[in-house]
Amino acid sequence: MSSARQEPVTRPATPEDAAGCRDVYAPYVRETTVTFETEVPDVEEFAGRITRALEHHDWLVAELDGRVLGYAYAGPVKERAAYRWSCEVSVYLAPEARGNGLGRALYRELFTRLEARGFRRLLAIITLPNEASVALHRALGFRESGRLERIGFKHGRWLDVTWMQADLGPDPLAPPAPPD
Template sequence: MIIRDARSADVAAMLAIYAPIVETTAISFEASAPSPGEFAARVDKYGNGWAWLVAEDGGELLGYAYGSPHRERAAYRWSVETSAYVAAAARGRGVGQQLYRALLARLAQRGYCNAYAGIALPNAASIGLHESVGFRAIGAFPSVGYKLGRWHDVAWYHQALRAAPAAPEAPA
C-alpha cells in the first residue's frame, strides 16, 4: 500500500467510498453526495491549502484522508479539521491509521499546530481510529445534527501537531 497525494483522477473512486456513507449513515451530515465536480473542487482546495491523501494498493483506492480549515476566521489558521474514509472492503486493515499518520505529519510540516476531528455518534470504529493515532476526546455537541430520523451528538477530538510557537508564521 502506498500513501500519496490525491489527484483529479481519484475523484470517482473517492466518491464511490463516500457516497454510500452520505446516503446510508449519519457519519457525514451531508444530505446528498456531492457531484464529481463539487468533489473535485474540494480535493483541489483542501489538497493545496492543507492536505488530501489517498491510500492505494495495486491500483485500487482503499481510502482517503484530508485536512480542511477548522474555522474561517484568521486566528484559527493554525488549526485544522481532519477526516478519513476507508472503503468498506478495506476496513480493519490499518488503512485509516496509515492515512492519518501521513496526513498529520504533512499538516505539521506545513505549519499547523492543532488537528480536530468531529465524530457523529455513535461511531465506535471512528473513535477507535482517532484514539489509535493520538487524538483525545475534548467534548461533545449534544443533538447538533439531525439525519436519518434522529438527532446525533458529535464528539470532538484533538491532537497537537506541534508546539504552538510564540509568534507563528502563517502555515504554508
C-alpha cells in the same frame, strides 16, 4: 513461488481521484450517519474539494491496482485568521479496507505533512455513536474536547457529535510560523 500480498500505495490526491473518492464516500452518505451530508456529491464537486484542500492543507489517497480504497484530508476549522494553525481532519475507507490499519497509515502520513506545513492543532468531529472512529482518533493522540447534543438530524433521528483534538509539532505551546 511466493505470493506476496500487495499493499495499498498512499499518495497525494489529484482532481483525477475524485470519482474514486466519491465511490468510497457514497455509502457513508446513503447508509450511515457518519457524515451529515444527505446527497452524494458529484464527481465535479469532489474534484473541487480536492483542489481546495490541496491549496492550503492536504488530501491523500490509498490505492491498490488503480482503485481508491480510502482517503484522508484536512481543511480549515474556521475562516478567521486566528484559526490558521488548526485544521479539521477526516478519513474514509472502502468497506473491504477497514480493520487493516489503512486509516491509521493515511492519518499518520497526513499529520506529518500538515506538521511540515506549520499546522499545530488537529480537530476531528465525529458523529456518535461511532466507537471505531473514536478509538482510532484516541489511538492517534486525540482527546475529547467537547460534545454537541442533538445537533444533526439524519435517518429519522437526532444525533450528537463529539469534537476531538490533538496537537502537532515538537512544542505545541510555542508560537509557530504561519502555515503556508
